Amino acid sequence: MKFGTSGLRGLSSDLKGPPSYRYAKAFGLYLLESGKARKGARILIARDFRDSSPKIAANCTAALIDLGFAVVDCGTVPTPALALYGLETNSASLMITGSHIPADRNGIKFYRPDGEIGKEDETAITRIASSLGNENMDAQASAVTNEEEACRTLFLKRNRALLAEGALNGLRIGVYLHSTVARDMMVDVLTSYGADVVPLGRSETFIPVDTEAVSEETLEKLGRWAAEHRLDAVVSADGDGDRPLVADETGTVIRGDVLGLVAAQFLDAAVVVTPVTSNSGVEAAGNYDVVRTRVGSPYVIAGMEEAVAGGRDCVMGFEANGGLLTCSDFTINGHQVRALPTRDCFLPILAILSLARRHQKPLSQVVAFFNLPVAAADRLENFPIETSTALMAYLRRGRAELSQFLETIGAVAMTSDIDGLRVTLEDGRIIHFRPSGNAPEMRCYVEAKDETAAAALLRAGLERIRGWARAAAAG
Template sequence: MKFGTSGLRGLSVDLKGRASALYATAFGRYLLDSGRACSGDTILIGRDFRDSSPKIAANCADALDQLGFDVLDCGTVPTPALALYGLRRNAACLMITGSHIPADRNGIKFYRPDGEINKADEAAITAAAAELNRAGFALETRRVKPRDQSAECRALFLDRNRHVLAQYGLVGLKIGVYQHSTVARDLLVDLLIHFGADVIPFGRSETFIPVDTEAVSAETILKFQAEARRHRLDSIVSADGDGDRPLITNEIGTPLRGDLLGLIAGDFLGAKVVVTPVTSNSGIEAAGHFTVIRTRVGSPFVIAGMQEVLATGENGVAGFEANGGLLTASDFAVNGHALRALPTRDCFLPILATLSLAASRKQPLSAIAASYHLPFASADKLENFPVETSSRLMAYLRASSDNLSAFLQPIGDVGTVNDIDGLRVKLKDRRVIHFRPSGNAPEMRCYVEADTETAAIDLLHTGLDRIRWWANVN
């Protein structure tokens, strides 16, 4: 088990057993020992549609019941919906999800009563789990039956989003909803219909499909393009497994970059300061109407950055990740309503903000995307790439400037290097290539930017080929 950029991750077969109860117990004890919760307090559990998630949720419920918590079942809901409900009830939460990773893996996202855990919390939970493990922790199956609060949890989140736009704010748009196995699938349809869009749901699956919104597969894009042509759609929207990362395509079915969606959402909110990771497009500073602060990759780092800004007395603070998930640290006034802070990734607001822009401008999303004049960016990953290999590669590249120059020699000359998270290299010809191991899966990611789409795609393929070459010869 390992904490990554957002939550604990591991093999599903392990989490269905002792491991999930171990970490749930460690989390519960941490809440009690730190004074963040008391015995008898409410704790909420939600989950995604993976086959392993109900068993993992049951193990966690048993473990937390044994510690004296009042466990409530929020069912299959988006992570931001669970987080919002937890904030409303001042209750800690566990979301059982592996997000976008394959179904043979799963995870747990933890929330304190005041929001998402931070890196210090992760370290404390990990230490508590290690102590329990040394003491011979055993899985105790009690099979408690938590009260079902799923309807109330969904209703609260739906009500929040129904006030984001005017009631008929999307009239005239024809939107496809790729439902696959995301827990956001029905809420997305309900919201878009509420705002007057003509909605075409498709692709619903009872088998879990891992959808990575930062690296949409070629097969999925072809499916989008076919649906866009068939129904003459203005856009297709979707989300990852737990509904905290948005996916939006233009009118021909080509996905828009998540950082563009975050940029649009930041302007939509009227944010004064936006915190975003180093992997987000380098053109955001010039394109947005806000101050930009860069961090490492992962929601805990974005949240920490937002909290630092709030501590200076600033308001209008939001954040987004390169995957498009939006976080709000401040309350905002939107459409005449107060939108309360929700400092965890949310896919819904970026989707609504982007579609609203298309509706108000009466322009296709391809034209709207082009109007921001961002460098062309692309990203992909090598799956099943051993963690040990990615660690050795990064150590080699960091060891000396000669190593980095030799590795990149077939690509271009090194200009400047940023090592906030992974290695982000600006070449002397202004192209950007960024190598970064995944924080919670055996994957190696590559991000690139260039002046044209063709140049960006060529750079991405060359970068991935260099990674494969190095792994084969070392």
């Protein structure tokens, strides 16, 4: 078990056993020790559609009841819906989800009554968990309050107030339902604004959808659906509904950082906090100040909180996966919308669809307007953590090692080591190597002048990683 870029992650087979009970108990003890909650306080629990999630939720429920908390079951709802309900009711919460990672893995996201936990909280919870043994646990069904409907209603109310009535009239939008807990709410919200919604690809088995590295199979589906149903867009989300997926009228996926830029324009943001992996064109694309961070919502949240503490207003953040976070209350469509400092997929989807509808332009033209460098990303799955650790140590050893590694790709001009290793080549192209914080995967991000060059650079980068791993394994 370990904390990644967002929440605790591990194998489903492990989390269905004592570790989930232990970490939930550690979280409860941390709340009590830090004074963030008292015995008898409410704690919310929700989950995604993975097969392992109900069992893990039962373990967590048992641990928290054993500590004297009143557990509230919020069912299968998106993570941002749970987080909003927790803020509204001043309740801590746990979301059982592995987000976008494969179905043989799962995780737990923890929220204090005032919002998502940070890195210091993670350290404290890990310390407490390590002091606990694999105690016997009673994970049988317990008498808990169910408030799934109230949680859903609050989130739907928020999203139905973001746009004017009929704001999406005339748009034909496909919703890729798969196994995301956001699917039914997404159909409901889009329909409420007048969109002609076409539900697609509902699945009763879990399908991992990574919005930063969309699979070839998913890309083929999006393109086929866009043409077959004459769609203006196809939208979806990852497993727990905090990362948006938007494809244009051709089925081409729109990068998450573009969705973030559109959301910044929609909100009229003054400060934008985003990780180093977001497009290098972000700074020049809008009238706001930009703060760059490491990858992961805790770092983006810390950057937003620092801006607010410094007296700034209209502060938001986004990640390269498209998840939007707000640290200020914003006035939208005449309504005050409270800050939601955790990733949300709904607002960025509504922002770009309403922009396209307002200007009567296809999504592809909306994206082209920003004229950003072409970016691409992918990952090597089942890449051992010890191998990625060794690779990063080699690349950081010195300029000679890095230059040798990139010899067939290009000459090194400058590097940034904020998170992973980001290399700007002498011809202006960018290649960024970073181990995943959530799973045994090695990620590669690139930027180039056009799609052909970006695709070639991405292929070359992934092949260099594979080649180095093969050589290292051979000794």
